[in-house]
Amino acid sequence: LKKEEVDLKDLVKTIVQAFESKASEKGLDMRLELPGEKILVWADEDKLNQIFMNLIDNAIKFTRQGFIKIGLEEKDKEVFCSVQDSGIGIPAEDLPKIFDKFTQFGRKDGPGEKGTGLGLSIVKGLVSLHGGQIWVESQLGRGTVVTFSIPKLSFEDRLKECLSTMIQESVEKKGTFSVLVFSLLKWEVLCQESEQKASQALSGMVSLLRKSLRRSGDTVMAKEGRFFLILPDTKKKDAPFVLERMKEILTGHIRSDAWLSEKISLEAYAFSYPEDAVALGKWLEE
Ligand code: ADP
Numbered sequence: 001l002k003k004e005e006v007d008l009k010d011l012v013k014t015i016v017q018a019f020e021s022k023a024s025e026k027g028l029d030m031r032l033e034l035p036g037e038k039i040l041v042w043a044d045e046d047k048l049n050q051i052f053m054n055l056i057d058n059a060i061k062f063t064r065q066g067f068i069k070i071g072l073e074e075k076d077k078e079v080f081c082s083v084q085d086s087g088i089g090i091p092a093e094d095l096p097k098i099f100d101k102f103t104q105f106g107r108k109d110g111p112g113e114k115g116t117g118l119g120l121s122i123v124k125g126l127v128s129l130h131g132g133q134i135w136v137e138s139q140l141g142r143g144t145v146v147t148f149s150i151p152k153l154s155f156e157d158r159l160k161e162c163l164s165t166m167i168q169e170s171v172e173k174k175g176t177f178s179v180l181v182f183s184l185l186k187w188e189v190l191c192q193e194s195e196q197k198a199s200q201a202l203s204g205m206v207s208l209l210r211k212s213l214r215r216s217g218d219t220v221m222a223k224e225g226r227f228f229l230i231l232p233d234t235k236k237k238d239a240p241f242v243l244e245r246m247k248e249i250l251t252g253h254i255r256s257d258a259w260l261s262e263k264i265s266l267e268a269y270a271f272s273y274p275e276d277a278v279a280l281g282k283w284l285e286e
Helices: 008-025 045-062 092-097 121-127 155-173 189-195 194-210 239-257 277-285
Strands: 004-007 028-033 040-043 065-076 076-086 134-139 142-153 177-187 219-223 228-230 265-275
Touching: 004 008, 004 045, 008 028, 008 045, 008 065, 008 076, 008 189, 040 045, 045 065, 045 076, 045 142, 045 228, 121 134, 121 142, 121 194, 155 177, 155 228, 155 265, 177 189, 177 239, 189 194, 194 219, 194 228, 194 239, 228 239, 239 265, 265 277
Parallel strands: 028 065
Antiparallel strands: 004 040, 065 076, 076 142, 134 142, 177 228, 177 265, 219 228
């Protein structure tokens, strides 16, 4: 998986737009049930797209009239995503087999709708890769609801997950990686003045860093005025060059914004694996 911070609400809105015409051709009403705020999860955006597209495609395929409803709900440490339809439903005896490979039931839905019976088994695999679960509730002739959960990881858990994957890969491939850390000093001062402006500034800088990194495997994570750039295959001798380049970009950005530049300054560190593993560990603990 190539995980990054994804806004599920945005993602769902975009997918639903893409299905709008297919649904209206069949006279189906597409409904959305979304909360007011953003829903950020640490996930692979392409794979999330694939999951939703499969489920919505099935919902449209197996519904002759009525509606398709896509819902998102945040509860404690999970986000629940559901795709509901008012379609033909699935017989109770078939439900236990629904996620098996090549399973199709009562295919009478006409030409051009033949599928492979692989969709739901792939979807289940993708959900499990994210550490989530998936289940189906259905009533014959009434409709179906497929729900899956995506765990919400804390920043520390995400960083840990990312670093341990990198360490594992580096050990296996006898490779290396580097971590660049940028701290915005006096970040608290910004937050005291305006939490909202401070968090906007932070996301602006994250997008800037993402754009400025050239390779798709590079990861940027940020929390409370601190940025972590995790760079696979970057050797200790090369890390300072990337550090300088990124520092210049961030400094330029801060200077161009009067509100930011009069308050904060930047501190930067580079750690490389395996050479600085112990130092990085200590730094993170502190
Ligand atoms: P495919 O759609 O390619 O046939 P899937 O694995 O996505 O394969 O689905 C397997 C089977 O489960 C479908 O063929 C269909 O019989 C049933 N099914 C899936 N989604 C729905 C739904 N929303 N309503 C009714 N039946 C469904």
